Amino acid sequence: MTIGVLGGGQLGRMIALAGYKLGQRFVFLDPGAESTAGQVGNLRVGAYDNEERLSELARKSDVVTYEFENVPVGSARFLNELVPVFPPPRALEVSQDRVTEKEFFEQLGIPTPGFAAVSSREELEQAVARLGLPAVLKTRRFGYDGKGQWVLRTEADVAAAWEALGAASLIMEAFVPFQRELSILSVRSRTGETRFWPLVENEHRDGILRLSLPKSDAWTPELQASAEAFAGRVLAELDYVGVLAIELFYTGDKLIVNEMAPRVHNSGHWTIEGAETSQFENHVRAILGQPLGSTRMVGYSGMINVIGKMPPRDAVLAVEGAHLHAYGKDAAPGRKIGHVTVRADTRRELCDKLEALLPIVDPT
Amino acid sequence: MTIGVLGGGQLGRMIALAGYKLGQRFVFLDPGAESTAGQVGNLRVGAYDNEERLSELARKSDVVTYEFENVPVGSARFLNELVPVFPPPRALEVSQDRVTEKEFFEQLGIPTPGFAAVSSREELEQAVARLGLPAVLKTRRFGYDGKGQWVLRTEADVAAAWEALGAASLIMEAFVPFQRELSILSVRSRTGETRFWPLVENEHRDGILRLSLPKSDAWTPELQASAEAFAGRVLAELDYVGVLAIELFYTGDKLIVNEMAPRVHNSGHWTIEGAETSQFENHVRAILGQPLGSTRMVGYSGMINVIGKMPPRDAVLAVEGAHLHAYGKDAAPGRKIGHVTVRADTRRELCDKLEALLPIVDPT
Structure with a gap:
């Protein structure tokens, strides 16, 4: 095929x-x-x-x-x-507009941050009055890696953000005082078969993903079940086919869905070595209607993004269990040009290896 | 690069x-x-x-x-x-002629089956007299997958084999009453760094590899050390760079080297999922002079070759932990067109999965 x-x-x-x-x-x-x-x-x-x-x-x-x-x-x-x-075009449509997406989550009973569509200075003031500060003002469309977002803490921020973003269709979202950022990767085949990988904890800096840890110490069976329930509703509602990523905030007692990406996702790159079947292979199996592969973890893994420029290859490869992925892209500030997944038999060993790798791969 | x-x-x-x-x-x-x-x-x-x-x-x-x-x-x-x-052209030269290859092993003190070069009917008779029957008559060059080989059990076989192969340069090898066929995969980088994967037990049928089991129940640390010592001598003597495969017979008390292949090898395909670093990746690292990756096993794996025609994909993929590799080749009798590696957490679970897969992948 x-x-x-x-x-x-x-x-x-x-x-x-x-x-x-x-x-x-x-x-x-x-x-x-x-x-x-x-x-x-x-x-x-x-x-x-x-x-x-x-x-x-x-x-x-x-x-x-x-x-x-x-x-x-x-x-x-x-x-x-x-x-x-695949995924069905409607999944694209829903995910491309942050207001449509949040309305979609609400309809499915999936908790999201409070939000308001903003297309005028007056609507912005109303949103600030209703949702309070701090809050986040974003473009409704074409945002990625934290671009097109303003955090509003004061009335002065509100004015400045409006100056900067005012022409576009916007969304204001209540600020969620989250403890951790998580994501759930799921996959649904043309046959309806559905699988979920373990919840991943993610660290961002400057709006860009830096580190992903599947089944981190924040993981509990209850959180996993809750995230799977949210993803399952989305998959079913959209008659979805392929890999779906959902980003969530964990506030310490509950999960709140931030956004979804109807595609394979950076926070699932660890699955290439760290899961029995990678997100990429299961995406292919799903869109061909083939049986899905096991999503279980194989040992303990963590993934570090390579941003901007390649680290010294020899230093990375010399770490036992480190798997370097280079995308063949030119170096450029803030650009994702590769990632490193490291795998270990125990969580302790994983932490040691991540500590060895972080200063090499992500020295900033 | x-x-x-x-x-x-x-x-x-x-x-x-x-x-x-x-x-x-x-x-x-x-x-x-x-x-x-x-x-x-x-x-x-x-x-x-x-x-x-x-x-x-x-x-x-x-x-x-x-x-x-x-x-x-x-x-x-x-x-x-x-x-x-890389590997160095001399490795090609040595491995392309079975007589040169066996003389090379002898010089390094590596045990091989008794052998004799045969280029006339008279030499064939002398070889039979010296090595006895049963024995194997092979072309010196261009053999693969058991092609160009005759097993000689009787004087009638000797005559028939001479009829069939007589024109070529031949080698007669003493028949080794082996219990198991094993292989050792090794890799040496341009820097001299050397690694070995665990010994693999192989099953052939009609001269073609069917099944590979790394670290099977025949494995002992002593056998591993012995095989590594043989491979190490070859790597050093040839100033070798890349992956080297050596096939061995295990007679129940010792290892005898059959032949070598100066390349990645079918009996190492399990390393893609079954080892921390695959033979293919380490071959690339080696020829680029990069640090080599860990060769440790990740769980328990077995590999079944797909010969002749593809098995029903859905049935293969439905086995948890089964990894289908399809080479994009047309089906043809006796042709290697893919392989399936299955991985499990325990040897017992691996056996169960192999038993489920064998009738699907290799029904003959």
């Missing part, structure tokens, strides 16, 4: 590396001629809304997926008339 | 999938336009002794390796004038 992928970044690259193992073929569509997936597969260069390129992708593919949640919904629907597209 | 690979079969394909993870690029040279590595990388089509193609490969590559031990030694030496070639 040939799988078409909208987007040619590292997520598409890693989907292909998992799919090649299963004997599948890949074709990518991305506007960037230098997209990293082109190093490992057939890359077609074109805009996501170029109907000629989309039709060509459909002709070459038995099924189409995407690795980028800002693909135009219209393009996904256009393709879906020609070839099955 | 760009790694050139002589040979575009499944071994090259799996080297590339491991190397892509590390951010490396690949270019393959193979006479077959349909070579499976072409599905995942840049395939140049040409004969292994086409100097124009070899020069092109050298120009495009920072380092060259091979996945096929019958590459002409002259081609490897030609390339080695232009770009580093």
Whole structure:
């Protein structure tokens, strides 16, 4: 089978590396001629809304997926008339607009931070009055890695944020005094079979994911069950197919859903070595309607992102159990260009290895 | 870096999938336009002794390796004038001729079956008189998967084998009444760093590998040490770089070396999921001079080859812990087109899973 992928970044690259193992073929569509997936597969260069390129992708593919949640919904629907597209275009539509997404969660009884749509200075004042400060003001669309977000602590912040963001459609969200940031990765096959990986604890800095720890010391069976219940509702409601990531805040006594990504996710990269089946392989199995693989952990793992520039390779590889992933991308400040997963037999050993690796991989 | 690979079969394909993870690029040279590595990388089509193609490969590559031990030694030496070639061409030369190979082992004090070079009917009779029957008559060169081999039990077999093989340069080997067939996979980096994976027990049928079990119940620390000592001598003598496979017979009280393959090896495919670092990744690290990864086992694994035709995918994938590898090759009798590795937490659980998988994957 040939799988078409909208987007040619590292997520598409890693989907292909998992799919090649299963004997599948890949074709990518991305506007960037230098997209990293082109190093490992057939890359077609074109805009996501170029109907000629989309039709060509459909002709070459038995099924189409995407690795980028800002693909135009219209393009996904256009393709879906020609070839099955998974995850379903509606998942894109819901996740692309933070207001639509939060309304969707509310309808499913999934707790989210309080929020208000903001499209005028007056609505902003009303939102501040209703939700209070601190709060977060975000663009409704096209946010990623913390871009397009302002934390509002004072009335002065409100004025400054409005100056900066005012032209766009915005959402104001109540600030959640969370203790930990978690994510739940789930996958649903065309057959309806559903699996969940263990909850992951994530550390961000400057809005970018730095560290992911599956089943960290915050993990309890109750939290896992709660997160799975939320994800399960989303999967069922959307008749979802593929990997779905949901980011959550843990406040110390409950989980609150922040947002979802209808795709494989950075906080699931540890699954390549750390789980019996990786998010990438299960995504491929799911969109082909094949049985899903076990999501159990294999030992203890942690993942550190490589941001900006590659660490000294020899120093990383010399740590026993360290697995370096380099995406073949040029170095650039704030850019995700690789990650390192380290695996160990015990949590203690994992901590020692992470302590050895952190100053090498993420020295800032 | 760009790694050139002589040979575009499944071994090259799996080297590339491991190397892509590390951010490396690949270019393959193979006479077959349909070579499976072409599905995942840049395939140049040409004969292994086409100097124009070899020069092109050298120009495009920072380092060259091979996945096929019958590459002409002259081609490897030609390339080695232009770009580093690993494993060293002398390893090819030694392993391509069974007589040279056995003399090489003898010089290193490594036990091998008794043998005699045979190039005439008269030499064949002398060999029979010296080594006795049963014995095995083989072509000195270009044997693989049991091809070009005759087992001699009677004088009638001797005559028939001479009829069939007579024109070629031959070797007669004393028959070793072995209990088990084992292999040791080793790897040596450009820096001299050396690692060994656990001994693997192998089952062949019709000369083709069917099943590999690392650290089977035949394993003892003494056998491991003995096999590592043999491999270590070969690695050092050849100033070897890359993965080396050595096949051994275990007679119940000692190990006898059968042959070596200067490349990644079918009996090491289990390392993709079953070892902390796969043979493919360590081969790439070795030829780039990077630190080698841990070769420890991760749980218990077994590998079953997929010969001839693909088993029902859903049935394979439905076994928890089963990892299907499909090489993207057409089905054909006796052809290796994939493998399945299954991983478990205990040996008992592994046996249960292998018993479930064997009738599906290898029904004959």
